[in-house]
Amino acid sequence: MNDITEIEGARMQSQDTRIAVTSAETLKQLGLQEADLPMIQEVATRIQEGNPLSVAEFGRDVAEHTSAYADSLLDQVRNSDLDEAGTKLTQVVAVAQSLNLGALTNRRSRIPVIGPVIDRMRMGSGKFMAQFDTTRDQIEKLVSEVSQTQQNISDRNKGLEEMFSAVREEHRLLGVHIAAGKQRLVEIKGHADSLRVQIENEPARLQELSDLDALAASLDKRVGDLMALQQSAMQSLPMIRMIQANNQMLVDKFHTIREITVPAWKRQFMLSLTLNEQRNAVQLATQIDDATNDLLKRNAELLHRNSVETAKANQRLVIDVETLKAVQNTLIATVQDVIKIQQEGISQRRAAEKEIQGMRLDLQKRLSRVEDKKELH
Template sequence: MSTEIQKKAQDALAMVEEVNAVILPEPGEAGAVISLEEADAPVGTEIRKRMDEIDMGDTNSIVSFGSAAQAELQEISQSMLQGVRNKDVGPAGDSLRGIVTTIRGFSVSELDVRRERTWWEKLLGRAAPFAKFTARFEQVQGQIDRITDDLLKHEHTLLKDIKSLDMLYEKTLAFYDELALYIAAGEAKLKELDGSIIPTKEAEVQAAPENDQVMKAQELRDLRAARDDLERRVHDLKLTRQVTMQSLPSIRLVQENDKSLVTKINSTLVNTVPLWETQLAQAVTIQRSAEAAAAVRDANDLTNELLTANARNLRESNKMIREEMERGVFDIEAVKQANADLIGTIEESLQIADEGKARRAKAEEELKKMEAELRDTLASAKARRDGVGDNAGTAVPGA
């Protein structure tokens, strides 16, 4: 809240205290109308003055009897209605609800800078949480400034309404007391009519010559009709007084509500709004501290990770290097395996050679056997040829 608005709120506080200090008079005993006989001299004079306004020969004076008392009250009412004719209903209440909604709409979860943006937020290109929070804070601050200024306007309007209601209440109370005088005057006039004027007129009708009796009788009927009109008018004034009496607490109730609302608005401007702004400022400071702490923590975590990773890598690389340094040109296992493979190869070669030699010896035996069998067969065939003579065998070359 700006300094100017805060100063206006402090200045308005004096006006609030002023209107709250006003004590309005209370109406007299309900329904108490003092008759002319019971009234003291000043009140009796006022009652007779209003009785003089009644002209039994003038119907308008009877119909309008007591209407003058309402003229000033009507002027005040019309003035107030003129001022509120185009005014929105409940703007101050809407402003209070608006400022509460604005503050309640502030989400603490949006302060978390580590919160991952949702898929929908990324799709819409929404700002990161802290950037969104900062923009939200600026918007709230602007709303508070506008609403506080608006509340000040409503406060001044309500203060004027309260003062107008003070005047309306006083004039309504005066009208209520004035009606009592008119009712007393009307009842005194009716009593006078019933007690002396009408009986005297009746006597005049009876005593009048026959030629004048018709006119006198008509005057008596007119007087009685006027008397009945006056009685109805007095009854209407009694009803009006009763309604007026009922409007007095209504005016007080509306006024008390306005006073309560003005007090609430002023308390909101002077106390609540600065407290909200302080809390918001603290929230921003706390968030910035949390962000700085998170950055320091991330840096420390990175340093620890680098130290751990470097130590692990150094150990692994040192092990690899030392193992390679301690190895010979050829690994003994490799040499041993190669030697075993060579021995196996030699043994296999000797075994294959022995098997080949054995197979060759066996083959030679087979060849000799086959050769012997072939010689025997050829010899047998030659012998048979020489003995028979007619069977020619196949000659064997070189035989």
């Protein structure tokens, strides 16, 4: 009667635990809903107590799909199209920077007065227009080459969206298998507990109990692996979104360069060329005046500096007061140090005299005792 009661108690505990495994909170943690309960029950029936192979194969198909998507995700990261697009855009910037407009104004001849004229002859507009045409052709060719890469990246983002949906479904299926595995694990452990109660009366069922315990341990390990795979799938979702975002930013940046930056750069170059020609003309007219003004200012500054330094030198004493103070302070310090050393020497000699006198008396006393001993003998 007690055995029956214990068996019934183990069965009730198994049912309670099954309810806990499929509770709303547990389903939420696994990314599931109550609508997934029928599928959980169906998947749980795949685990057979008498078939250890059913545990080894449990969830393998879902795990294989997850691994395949992970490999595909890594291929997306390694794809050379991203590097190629970045390289082409870098070349666009390098070509644009190679046409240095600063050369029109920064590299000036140092020859007075006629220097600007030489600069204008050396840096004519025809030469820079030719350079501009070459640069423009290079940029347009690079932009054309990137167009195909841009289309490939856009198409890849569509594939990544499909991958995102598939990985999310894999996450759900893994959750179903985890919930089913936990449910069957509870049932198997409950069956094993009931066998432990009966084992005293039926020793022949000891092997059956051992098999159940081994099956429960294997299933527990399998559920743990599935939980790790589900977490990996969850981590893949934000990775896919980040890759999509990076791809889209690269596509948007290319649109900006092609449709806004490059045309604006061409317009600004023409404006810069015209403005620099005007600046050359203005500098040609003003350079002489600037040189004259600079010369007058430098002469005035030099006169002021020479006058001030001359006046200071004339008013300066032969020996500075600060020098006299420093010498006097050093002399006083020297006298004080000498006096201090002499006083210390006197003190040391007095102390030495006392010690010598003491040694003398001690020696005399000891010698007198020796003489007394000799007379006694």
